Amino acid sequence: MERQNDGSGGGGKIKIGVCVMEKKVSCSPMEQILERLRAFGEFEIVIFGDKVILEDPIESWPVCDCLIAFYSSGYPLEKAEKYAALRRPFLVNELDPQYLLHDRSRVYEHLKLFGVPVPTYAVVRREYPNQELNYFVEQDDFIEIHGKRFCKPFVEKPIDGDDHNIMIYYPSSAGGGMKELFRKVGNRSSEFYPDVRKVRRDGSYIYEEFMPTGGTDVKVYTVGPGYAHAEARKSPVVDGVVMRNSDGKEVRYPVLLTPAEKQIARNICQAFRQAVCGFDLLRCDLGEARSYVCDVNGWSFVKSSYKYYDDAACILRKMFLDDKAPHISSTIPANLPWKVSEPVQPFDAVRGRERGTVGISRQSEELRCVIAVIRHGDRTPKQKVKLKVTEEKLLKLMLKYNGGKSRAEAKLKSALQLQDLLDATRILVPRARSGRESDSDAEIEHAEKLRQVRAVLEEGGHFSGIYRKVQLKPSNWVHVPKSNGDGEEYPIEALMVLKYGGVLTHAGRKQAEELGRYFRNNMYPSEGPGLLRLHSTYRHDLKIYSSDEGRVQAATPLARPRSKHRAKSLANWRRAWRTGQRV
Structure with a gap:
């Protein structure tokens, strides 16, 4: 035009x-x-x-x-x-602010000036190598700079922004040593040196506290103050091995930024007056979840995202x-010129090969959800024990976990709840065994069921809450009068239902792994490799829900339980999604 x-x-x-x-x-x-x-x-x-x-x-x-x-x-x-x-x-x-990016100390100062959170840090400047400084003190497990102490592990960065040799020093309690981080060389991005314990003295450095990030770094790329694309990668701190895909490129997973992180991206874009800009974000949980900026790189591009190129x-x-x-x-206009039905331009041809069509106008699609009904994996039979209980210890336990309501049912599933029940059962079982010969058949059967409950609860040596659950349902009450003439109900009998078994078999585990791979590669209809066809930001925030039954959770590799308690941490769910394996 x-x-x-x-x-x-x-x-x-x-x-x-x-x-x-x-x-x-x-x-x-x-x-x-x-x-x-x-x-x-x-x-x-x-x-x-x-x-x-x-x-x-x-x-x-x-x-x-x-x-x-x-x-x-x-x-x-x-x-x-x-x-x-x-x-x-x-x-x-802008060109003038780009001088700032050559000095990491000036970058940190500028970030703080604009309210961007950075790790706690201090600067050591030397005019010549091995210069002795009266404000710098080094001991075995810490350094002090201007009276500010940094305990190991801490990070050492050259002030020169073009020097990417960064060191992490570890305390003697962790075996000591130093890990060197560097720009990727082949499939390596870091090396560990167990005998190095002293910091470098050959130049000027920034020292900052080590921020635990769970093994991932987040790279953020802005295009103007209103747009930011973020990707996570395995941190070089983990083992120094670079994860690469079949094309030889580093594996990265697009992530969704929080509102606070989006504001950080906007502030950095405006602070350095760089519309196209990249920076490194550390997501850590030190008492409260927060993100810190540890580096600003200037003009940076996302390596392989056609959605990013369009945007x-x-x-x-x-x-x-x-x-x-x-x-x-x-x-x-709202439509992009390489997506409308027009004579094919060179760019259209490239785009067509990427999508599998050339010069064809397609109606835009938006995935709202995928609905599937799937049975859990193969498992052992589920078993049940029922018995009526009148023991005061068990009745008090029921009231403890049902909120003190005389007619409410109590469900015991957590490790703490099951441990309380086991402790009570261990006290009651010896009494049950000391019965007289005149004991009725019902009393003998009751004692045997209590021993069975104890045996089931003791099985495995620990509680997971997945394969064992106990329900206590009040079935009989008495009216207890009070001094003021009123009264209240108090349970004197309850039905105990112990459910156990339903353990996932080896065949069930294999079925769960195959299910994960199928969802990842084949579940989404039409062209492309299954759910991987989705834009990666959707994949990262994908939520798949399951029943809160333990046997279902164990056999559903991507699922979150419907209850408010997650069966595993979110990191495990994401790891399962990335690898297509079971949780």
Whole structure:
């Protein structure tokens, strides 16, 4: 679409200059986004190239309306600043704040200035290697900087933002040693050195408290202050082994940000005046769940997400049009040019191959839910013991767990509840055994059932609450008068129902694993690899519910119980979803 008056001083398209090193232009994410911008038909993409950037004077650089420029190794940032001052294009990322990103201490100071949470830290600056500092003290299991103590484990980062050799020092109680984190080399991202205990003295460093994150790091990518895409990966702290997919790329799982984390992303985007920006987020639980920013990387792309490329192209287009052609920006159509039924462009062909169709208009789809009725896995028979109880210990136990209501049923399933019942039964069983020969058959049967209850509760040596459950149902009451003339009911007899068994067999475990793989790869209808066809943010937050029956939970690899108590932690459910294995 040619524009007669675009507000840029000419009658042609808006010129977008890409003033970055060629290795950044040729990377797949940049190519994907630039191709989408071309597909809109409103922009002319002008790539400067290394020779122009490094050798030519700025006066001879191409004149453009909008400029994409960001620092990478060997990039002349000061020269790009002078060009921007000369031509005054619209800047996606401001150039001056990019100097901040070279100094981690300045990054932390800037983050704190804008209210972004960072780990507790202190800075050690040396003018020359091995310089002795009177404010720095090192002991076996801690260091002190300006009187602030950091106990091991703590993190040591170079102040130089381009130096990615980060160390973690461990206390002697954990065996000591140091783990070095570095940029991926093959399938390694960290190495452990058990004999290294002293911190480095060869330069300037930031020291910060170690934040436990459960073995994952979160990478966040912004495109403007209103958009953020987040992905989790296995932390290099875990074992240093990089998880890769079949294409050789690092395995990452898109995650949903909390409202507080979204505000952090917005604050960082505005604080550093970098519309396209990446930063590292640490999600930890130190008393209260909170997220901390430990690094800001400047211009960063998501490596393999077509949804992200679509979103980034649309947002960048809006930025360019808002600044250079606001009259067009207000009439942006809802449909994307590479998704409508038009003659196939080169980009459409690429998109078609990705989707399995070429140039075909498809009605948008939105998955609301998947409904399936599935029987639990193979299990041992479920068994039941019923007996009437009149013992005061058992009746008091019933009142303890039914809220003190004389006619309410009590369900004992948790480890604490079952332990209370076992303790009471152990006291009652010896009494039951000391019966006289004149005891009736009913009394003998009652004593035998109490011994059976005790044996079932003692089985396995611990309580899981999955395969054992006890119900106490009051069946007879007496009226107990009070001094004021009123009275209340008090249970004198209750029906005890012990349910046990239903243990998952080896065949049942195999069925559960196969069910997980089936859901993951084949359950969602039509094209694509099952539930993996969904946009990954939906996959991460997928919720599958099951009955709160233990045998069902054990055989449902992705399920959360319907009751308010989860059978396993959310981390286990997510791990099962990722691997397709049982919980």
